[in-house]
Each structure stands twice: as structure tokens, then as C-alpha cells.
Amino acid sequence: MTTDFRDQDQAEQLVAFFQGLADVTRLKLIGLLAQRERSVDELVAGLDVRQPTVSHHLAKLKLLGLVKLRKEGQVHYYSLDEEHVHRLAKSVLSVDGLARLAPADEGATWEQKVLQTFFGSDGRLKEIPAQRKKRDVILRTLVEEFERGRRYHESEMNEVLRRFHEDVATLRREFIMTRMMQRENNLYWRAEAGGDEAPGVDWRMNP
């Protein structure tokens, strides 16, 4: 399968929002409208594009809800829809909003692919991956065979590991090198903290 957003609509809304601001002319329009309400003519005079182009962009901004329109006779007065802009900016740029960017499955599909590749149908390791990235995936799976908090003699370790692969020495050594397990004179135990902390992104300004 593929990675989906927790909320696909949220993604589309984000794209639309950024896309709406991803144009010099539209940014200039917003700049002009941020000062005060302005007619189309005024906006045209303040930019270096023709009137239909300005109308075109105003229509887009209006569709996005960034701008509102007040008609007075022939003249169309545009202004920033500040309330809507604030709502959008809040939902789009807030920490919560951006956190939803995280895909739901966290890339589990790739790890499954690796597991299927290296584990045979008999449940044993076909080989120990040479590449560190894949080896880590295997090791993180194997380490689950050991209880947290309990201490294992080297002979116990070997007994468990041999159910998966003959080269138990390599596996033991890798557990230590990756800090997934710790050792003290022939006693092994699982380390406390996992390596995976998810820092996340803080989009707040003036942090």
C-alpha cells in the first residue's frame, strides 16, 4: 500500500493554502490589501500586470477565503478576510496541525518488506543483513524475544537466538554495538530507552 495522511483533507487544505501564497503577484496583492480595502483599479495601478490578471488572482484568493468582496456600484472593493485568515493560519500552522502531517503507518511498510525478505517461512533468519539499516530492523525484531528487566546468561541468549540463526555470536555482538542490550560479565539485559524518539517539528515562531 501507500502512506496516507491521518486526514487526507487536511493535506489537501495545506497544499491549497501554500499554493495560494506561492505566487509573487498574489503576495503583492495580499500586501496591498493588508493595508486597507482597495478597488480592482487601485490594485492594478499598484502592480505590473494587466487588469484581467488581477481579477484572476483575486478570484483565486477569494476561493481560498483569504479575501472578501464588497460591491458598491461598478466598483468592487476587496479586503483581507482577516478572521478567515487567522482561522486558516491557526489550523494550518499550529503545532497540532502540522503534527497531522505525520503519516499514519510511520513507514511500517518498508520494515515489513525487509522482514519478509530476511525471515523464511519457517520463521528462521535466511541471513543476517549486511546493511546496517536492514540489520537494525532485524535486530529490533529479535530483541523482543527477551523480557525487559530480566538478565540473561550468555548461554540463555544463545539458546534463544539459535532458534533464528546459527551465528549467535554476531547477533550478540550487534545487540551490544547498537546499544539495544547491555552486558556485564556474561550477563545480558535489554537497555531501557529505545533509540527512537520522535522530535517533531515546532512551527511556532519566536521560539
Next chain:
Amino acid sequence: MTTDFRDQDQAEQLVAFFQGLADVTRLKLIGLLAQRERSVDELVAGLDVRQPTVSHHLAKLKLLGLVKLRKEGQVHYYSLDEEHVHRLAKSVLSVDGLARLAPADEGATWEQKVLQTFFGSDGRLKEIPAQRKKRDVILRTLVEEFERGRRYHESEMNEVLRRFHEDVATLRREFIMTRMMQRENNLYWRAEAGGDEAPGVDWRMNP
């Protein structure tokens, strides 16, 4: 000429920033990288596009400085350049940054165009604009002929205004209607507050 940004580079940087985020695939990439460092393979597995496409987007994100690369043998590990992201978000989304969106001349060019249209080379009004928007421009110019704080008799008003146009009655009436001047039994004076306040946009979240 045309409206320029106070800092054209700032505008380009803004456009580039928004444009960089204006794509679903890139947003998903950022979402994945926000959790942890990831290899290209991993990212490909987490998305529904092919590997060259992922590389393409990673190159763009790297060019924008949103992402950094750590090579380890064949494997290229990408991660969010959080420091750079924060710097960008701060400069781009901060109130100061967005305030620079305001064009320098504030649309003065349009008003000049109106003035040139309705003032003859002799300095007199060719006609009084029928459209309110343009009439206001003319009136704001004419009202400068009167000192603030001083009171004028109707006859004084007429004397001044007749230098610009015969229809002084209409001009007097317009001054009152637009609240540019006030009247009390045949005495006229300029109103205190001007109408133009510039609200500006506050892009801060959680306001």
C-alpha cells in the same frame, strides 16, 4: 512604474518557501522526516511515487534548506534541518517578516494617475469626478489648501476653491459629506482625524 517590495529578495524567498510546501508529496516527505532520519529507500516505501520522484523532491527540499543529508556508504540519510526550518519559519511567518509584504509606494501611483487626469496643466480642475473613489482623491488634495485649526467663512472657502473650479457649492457640500471638513453656522474647519488606518496582518498563531 510599478509597485516593488521593500525587499524584493524577501518576496522571492517567501514565494520559494510557499512553493516548496505546495505539493502533497513534499508535505508527506516532511511528515516522514519529522519523525526521524530516513533513507531514500524508506521514504520511497512510505509514499506512492517512484524512487526518482522522491530523489527529485528531496533535492528541492535540500535546495530550500529544509532538509539535510548524511551519507553513509550507499545509503543517503535525510532528515529535517530543524534549525534552518525554524530560522525560515521565523523570518517568513513573523509579524515583521509579513509586514514587509507591504509595497513601498502604497499605491500612490494610482492616485497620481487620477490627479493627472483631472487637473489640467493650468492647475485647475477640468471636472469634478463623478465616481466617489476618484472624487475622494481630488478632495483630499484640495482640502490641503486649508490650514488645520483655522476657521473659514463660507466666502473665504469659495475664494480658495474658485481657483480650482467654478462649482464651489458642490465642493463645499462634498467636504462635509466626506467628513473632511465640519461646519457650524457658515464657519468651516478641517476635521481632526484622517480616515486611513492601516490594520496590518497578524500571522501569529494562537493569538
Next chain:
DNA sequence: TCTATATATAGACATTCATCGATGGATGTG
């Protein structure tokens, strides 16, 4: 009612860009 002005819409054109398959370069493995 006729004309002028303000704005929107339609259609055409050029450019940008996301995506793909194919390929090349670099690195690790046997």
C-alpha cells in the same frame, strides 16, 4: 437611450513542474 467606466470571463499561449522509465555512478558483497 446611448456612452463611458469598472470588472469579470473566455480562449490562447508559454512556462513551469510533477512524474516516469532508463541509465550511470558509487559502494558494498561474494
Next chain:
DNA sequence: CACATCCATCGATGAATGTCTATATATAGA
């Protein structure tokens, strides 16, 4: 040395889009 893997680059393609001219619509003024 030969081969597999990981990744970047190239060139092509189709879709999206910013801009224009020309035209339509609506309103105000004469």
C-alpha cells in the same frame, strides 16, 4: 573482479497555471 544495491541524473511527457488580448456584463452618467 563481477555483481547487486542504493541513489542521482537525464530526457520525455502531460497537466497545471500565470499572463495576455479580446469580449461580455453591469452600472453610472449624460
